[in-house]
Amino acid sequence: KRHRFWETQPVGQFKDLGDALLPEGPIEQPITLSKVRPDPYTLPALYEWSTCDVDNDATAAEVYTLLANNYVEDDDNMFRFNYSKEFLRWALRPPGYFKAWHIGVRVKANKKLVAFITGVPARIRAGSEVVRMAEVNFLCVHKKLRSKRLAPVLIKEVTRRVHREDMWQAAYTAGVVLPTPIANCQYWHRSLNPKKLIDVGFSRLGARMTMSRTIRLYKLPPLPATPGFRNMEFRDVPAVTGLLRDYLSRFVVAPDLDEKDVEHWLLPREDVVDSFLVESPDSHEITDFCSFYTLPSLVLNNATHSNLKAAYSFYNVATKTPLLQLMNDALIAAKQKDYDVFNALDVMENESFLKDLKFGPGDGMLHYYLYNYRLKHALKPSELGLVLL
Numbered sequence: 001k002r003h004r005f006w007e008t009q010p011v012g013q014f015k016d017l018g019d020a021l022l023p024e025g026p027i028e029q030p031i032t033l034s035k036v037r038p039d040p041y042t043l044p045a046l047y048e049w050s051t052c053d054v055d056n057d058a059t060a061a062e063v064y065t066l067l068a069n070n071y072v073e074d075d076d077n078m079f080r081f082n083y084s085k086e087f088l089r090w091a092l093r094p095p096g097y098f099k100a101w102h103i104g105v106r107v108k109a110n111k112k113l114v115a116f117i118t119g120v121p122a123r124i125r126a127g128s129e130v131v132r133m134a135e136v137n138f139l140c141v142h143k144k145l146r147s148k149r150l151a152p153v154l155i156k157e158v159t160r161r162v163h164r165e166d167m168w169q170a171a172y173t174a175g176v177v178l179p180t181p182i183a184n185c186q187y188w189h190r191s192l193n194p195k196k197l198i199d200v201g202f203s204r205l206g207a208r209m210t211m212s213r214t215i216r217l218y219k220l221p222p223l224p225a226t227p228g229f230r231n232m233e234f235r236d237v238p239a240v241t242g243l244l245r246d247y248l249s250r251f252v253v254a255p256d257l258d259e260k261d262v263e264h265w266l267l268p269r270e271d272v273v274d275s276f277l278v279e280s281p282d283s284h285e286i287t288d289f290c291s292f293y294t295l296p297s298l299v300l301n302n303a304t305h306s307n308l309k310a311a312y313s314f315y316n317v318a319t320k321t322p323l324l325q326l327m328n329d330a331l332i333a334a335k336q337k338d339y340d341v342f343n344a345l346d347v348m349e350n351e352s353f354l355k356d357l358k359f360g361p362g363d364g365m366l367h368y369y370l371y372n373y374r375l376k377h378a379l380k381p382s383e384l385g386l387v388l389l
């Protein structure tokens with residue numbers, strides 16, 4: 001398949017696959033900052049760049065609306081991600097973020113926001129190297145401006161702004177295969193509200209299954225099974241950071257999280273991110289951790305339901321409680337908070353619980369990519385310790 005744009009970029013090229021002589025690490029070396037193009041790339045005549053200040057409520061609302069109407073849909077165009085305003089503010093303002101990396105495109109004549117792309121800084125370890133990278137996300141072009149080759153300009157512009165901050169690598173995901181995935185992950189869904197999922201066409205009634213039998217199949221107890229299972233609180237940040245750093249060190253690619261990162265990414269925020277831990281009742285030691293983020297989907301063309309409330313598995317560490325039991329408690333917590341479905345990728349050790357906890361395979365894949373960084377080998381999902389929003 002031709003990738004006119006990606007063939008011009010410092011990413012693993014399909015033609016290089018199997019070339020064992022190519023070294024692991026940066027594909028292109030950094031250049032002197034004064035040599036990084038100082039001016040933005042050229043947009044088609046009618047459009048202008050517009051850095052989006054998501055602190056500003058009106059601007060955050062414009063970004064929310066653009067994504068709600070034009071962002072990623074499932075393969076059958078029945079659902080569209082519906083990131084909330086508060087979620088976007090959280091996702092775009094981690095420690096050390098750059099407002100300049102929240103990049104919009106507006107129509108000059110009426111200032112309508114018609115495209116968007118973002119980067120946030122992250123420290124990501126690839127093998128033994130911790131690399132400062134941009135996590136690039138929320139690439140969105142208004143449905144009416146597709147096939148104008150706007151996406152390559154947006155990608156070049158966020159790359160230029162990342163270079164200006166002396167960063168030379170990036171991490172991103174896509175539902176499509178581009179040159180060249182570092183991992184190809186399968187997504188899985190666990191029904192929490194099977195009747196609604198069937199009503200909206202997300203799931204289908206199994207063969208020889210009645211609705212009442214299906215509801216019974218996915219039923220969960222009202223309360224978590226693990227003694228000491230509770231919400232994470234600010235005072236838990238040091239212990240959770242220790243748990244996570246030890247656990248994530250097992251994976252080939254994973255974020256290098258410090259306490260400030262854990263405070264931002266994992267302290268509970270209502271309808272944005274939920275996190276729980278197990279505090280041993282007698283020793284008060286924190287032994288386990290689980291978390292999920294909230295990403296609803298709009299239900300397109302359905303008379304009775306407009307939204308699907310979905311939880312996405314985030315970071316989970318089990319050192320004393322069996323992972324199966326810990327994740328079942330996460331399902332119970334999500335069901336208690338009225339989620340309709342709990343989604344997970346087959347990354348980290350997720351494969352070990354998916355089938356037993358009655359997850360079903362999704363109908364697509366999520367591919368992970370690194371920009372300007374070559375890995376000797378593509379990773380199995382179980383070698384990947386990175387979850388993007």
Ligand SMILES: COc1cccc(CC(=N)NC(=O)c2cccnc2OC2CCNCC2)c1
Nearest residue numbers: 072073074079080081173187297343344388389
């Ligand atoms: C149910 O509503 C949907 C609305 C839009 C797309 C999809 C399918 C899909 N593409 N799902 C995923 O990419 C996915 C499935 C499981 C876990 N994380 C995921 O994506 C995350 C991470 C990447 N950025 C989007 C959210 C489903």
